[in-house]
Amino acid sequence: MKVRVLVSFKDSILDPQGKTVEHSLHTLGYDFVDEVRQGKVFELELKGISREKAEKIIPEIADKVLANPIIEKFSFEIMD
Amino acid sequence: MKFGVVVFPGSNCDSDTLYVVKEVFNQEAEFLWHKDHDLKNSDCIIFPGGFSYGDYLRSGAIARFSPLIKEVREFALNGGLVLGICNGFQILLELGLLPGAMLRNKNLKFLCQHVNIRIDNTDTPFTLAGNIGQVLSIPIAHFDGNYYIDNNSLKDLHKQNQIVFRYSEQNGNLSKKSNVNGSINSIAGLINKNGNVLGMMPHPERASEAILGSDDGRVIFESIIQYFDKVKKPQPC
Numbered sequence: 001m002k003v004r005v006l007v008s009f010k011d012s013i014l015d016p017q018g019k020t021v022e023h024s025l026h027t028l029g030y031d032f033v034d035e036v037r038q039g040k041v042f043e044l045e046l047k048g049i050s051r052e053k054a055e056k057i058i059p060e061i062a063d064k065v066l067a068n069p070i071i072e073k074f075s076f077e078i079m080d
Numbered sequence: 081m082k083f084g085v086v087v088f089p090g091s092n093c094d095s096d097t098l099y100v101v102k103e104v105f106n107q108e109a110e111f112l113w114h115k116d117h118d119l120k121n122s123d124c125i126i127f128p129g130g131f132s133y134g135d136y137l138r139s140g141a142i143a144r145f146s147p148l149i150k151e152v153r154e155f156a157l158n159g160g161l162v163l164g165i166c167n168g169f170q171i172l173l174e175l176g177l178l179p180g181a182m183l184r185n186k187n188l189k190f191l192c193q194h195v196n197i198r199i200d201n202t203d204t205p206f207t208l209a210g211n212i213g214q215v216l217s218i219p220i221a222h223f224d225g226n227y228y229i230d231n232n233s234l235k236d237l238h239k240q241n242q243i244v245f246r247y248s249e250q251n252g253n254l255s256k257k258s259n260v261n262g263s264i265n266s267i268a269g270l271i272n273k274n275g276n277v278l279g280m281m282p283h284p285e286r287a288s289e290a291i292l293g294s295d296d297g298r299v300i301f302e303s304i305i306q307y308f309d310k311v312k313k314p315q316p317c
Binding site: 012013014016017020065066068070071 | 137138141174180181183184186187188228229230
């Protein structure tokens with residue numbers, strides 16, 4: 001089972017890297033890009049675990065390791 | 081007294097730190113390998129600067145899973161002195177021994193330069209030999225030193241006098257320009273509520289001998305040694 005975890009800064013945190021990308025896009029003429037937020041993607045291959053269990057355990061993994069809950073938030077999707 | 085300098089894969093200020101406490105201040109000092117479970121009877125543990133585990137995931141994030149961390153955490157919770165310098169500060173934040181987190185520097189650049197920091201609290205084992213408002217010239221070398229904490233916790237930091245160092249001008253004034261990495265309230269170093277765990281981004285071990293351009297960092301090591309002499313040694317009747 002493949003799980004994709006997306007970690008990004010909380011909305012309240014300024015993301016200077018995202019801002020820089022946003023400015024670059026504006027420079028290239030893509031004026032309609034209103035905002036860019038940059039994040040990280042983790043792809044986890046799980047084995048020997050049910051979908052229900054995975055749904056419970058992934059937030060635990062994200063909170064403990066993949067994200068720093070002080071500055072980051074996460075979401076995840078089970079791919080198959 | 082005895083210092084223990086923790087070595088992780090990727091630490092690169094461990095030898096400088098050991099050299100300073102041992103050769104400049106004539107104290108006992110030993111390296112502590114992160115995979116051991118032995119603090120070797122150290123009186124003060126130092127997490128040195130560097131790039132533990134290559135700064136993978138987040139600066140300091142992987143180091144907290146090292147075996148020795150269990151012992152250091154217990155040592156700190158029992159009141160033992162712990163100093164985190166640069167990457168060491170980042171590790172203390174990831175460990176939760178200090179509040180808040182580090183973001184990338186506001187200008188997205190790795191900063192390697194001398195900065196001025198002002199001592200805002202001398203009521204700590206790490207600064208008791210200094211004066212309030214004293215400005216120290218100490219180098220920084222980091223990418224992720226932009227300190228962040230939420231507003232309520234920031235109020236607590238102020239209320240409990242936990243902010244020990246702030247980036248300042250040479251005259252001690254705070255300004256946007258002197259706050260080189262964009263840290264909230266110009267915070268360069270802070271202490272935990274119990275007053276025994278200090279984290280700071282500037283490198284005092286790189287400013288402990290005048291021949292290296294500044295010996296302003298000495299005050300931190302002198303404070304620790306004075307504190308230990310006063311508190312731990314039996315007083316004559």
